[in-house]
Amino acid sequence: MFHKFANPTRFLRLSxxxxxxxxxxxxxxxxGGLYLGLFKAPPDYQQGESVRxxxxxxxxxxMAMFVYSVMAAMSAAALIWKHPxxxxxxKSSAPIGACFTFLALITGSLWGKPMWGAWWVWDARLTxxxxxxxxxxxxxxxxxxxxxxxxxxxxxSILAIVGFVNIPIIKFSVDWWNxxxxxxxxxxxxxxxxxxxxLTPLLLxxxxxxxxxxxxxxVRVRGELIGQKVRVLQMKxxxxxxRS
Amino acid sequence: xxxxxxxxxxxxxxxxxxxxxxxxxxxLVMLIVSLRNLKTQSRxxxxxxxxxxxx
Numbered sequence: 001m002f003h004k005f006a007n008p009t010r011f012l013r014l015s016x017x018x019x020x021x022x023x024x025x026x027x028x029x030x031x032g033g034l035y036l037g038l039f040k041a042p043p044d045y046q047q048g049e050s051v052r053x054x055x056x057x058x059x060x061x062x063m064a065m066f067v068y069s070v071m072a073a074m075s076a077a078a079l080i081w082k083h084p085x086x087x088x089x090x091k092s093s094a095p096i097g098a099c100f101t102f103l104a105l106i107t108g109s110l111w112g113k114p115m116w117g118a119w120w121v122w123d124a125r126l127t128x129x130x131x132x133x134x135x136x137x138x139x140x141x142x143x144x145x146x147x148x149x150x151x152x153x154x155x156x157s158i159l160a161i162v163g164f165v166n167i168p169i170i171k172f173s174v175d176w177w178n179x180x181x182x183x184x185x186x187x188x189x190x191x192x193x194x195x196x197x198x199l200t201p202l203l204l205x206x207x208x209x210x211x212x213x214x215x216x217x218x219v220r221v222r223g224e225l226i227g228q229k230v231r232v233l234q235m236k237x238x239x240x241x242x243r244s
Numbered sequence: 245x246x247x248x249x250x251x252x253x254x255x256x257x258x259x260x261x262x263x264x265x266x267x268x269x270x271x272l273v274m275l276i277v278s279l280r281n282l283k284t285q286s287r288x289x290x291x292x293x294x295x296x297x298x299x
Contacts, residue, residue, distance in 0.1 A: 048254045049253040050253070052253070053259065099274050103266065107267060212275075216274060219278045226282070226286055229289055230288045234292065237292065
């Protein structure tokens with residue numbers, strides 16, 4: 001299964017077929033999630049209407065961690081098996097994950113101000129997510145820091161793998177340290193503690209964000225694969241011109 | 245449905261709407277930039293392949 005997709009041509013065909021489905025699922029779940037989240041879900045008994053920020057904050061934060069995990073796993077696959085598609089999946093994931101992390105930080109800040117009275121506090125959860133954002137930026141910078149693209153890719157992969165220690169720190173930071181941030185209310189051992197009227201729109205938004213990631217990832221990986229072909233042909237034609 | 249009541253968001257409109265709008269803007273820009281790059285690369289590949297077949 002895994003090796004099948006190592007063939008770029010096959011991956012190109014598969015991703016072209018899947019992209020419209022990912023786009024349709026993104027938009028469909030987004031419409032449902034926004035409708036239920038903004039019109040049907042009740043205000044929170046403590047936080048009032050400000051709780052609706054949850055529907056864009058929590059999915060962004062989940063995706064920030066999920067995309068990083070994909071990036072770290074694909075980086076490992078790229079280093080160990082020299083899997084050509086894994087390299088491109090990791091590289092193409094980084095800007096998308098950075099966007100999700102940025103959004104988690106910004107929407108969290110917009111939620112923190114009315115609820116905690118501060119845009120930002122240096123507690124474990126917020127700081128570890130800020131570190132995640134810098135890990136993404138560092139990964140992207142390393143990719144572009146070397147003249148030899150392969151060496152840049154290797155350096156970036158190592159950073160992605162080492163930086164993965166930050167993911168469990170983010171997840172458990174609300175349990176390990178005193179914090180203003182609320183603890184998990186969906187992904188927990190004893191099941192969600194959040195009412196279905198709020199959980200349904202939250203899961204729809206999370207689904208929409210997940211398919212958005214799949215959609216943009218396919219587009220970016222295809223762009224990278226075609227870009228590689230372009231560079232090969234350009235080199236070849238430049239050599240032919242030199243000879244003639 | 246009362247729209248001004250809806251946009252007020254119980255007094256939290258100044259926090260709720262920017263959160264939604266910034267999310268929409270960032271995700272839309274990411275999508276457009278990615279689609280544009282794919283289109284540019286595809287067009288370049290087409291041109292190169294055409295000049296390749298002329299040789």
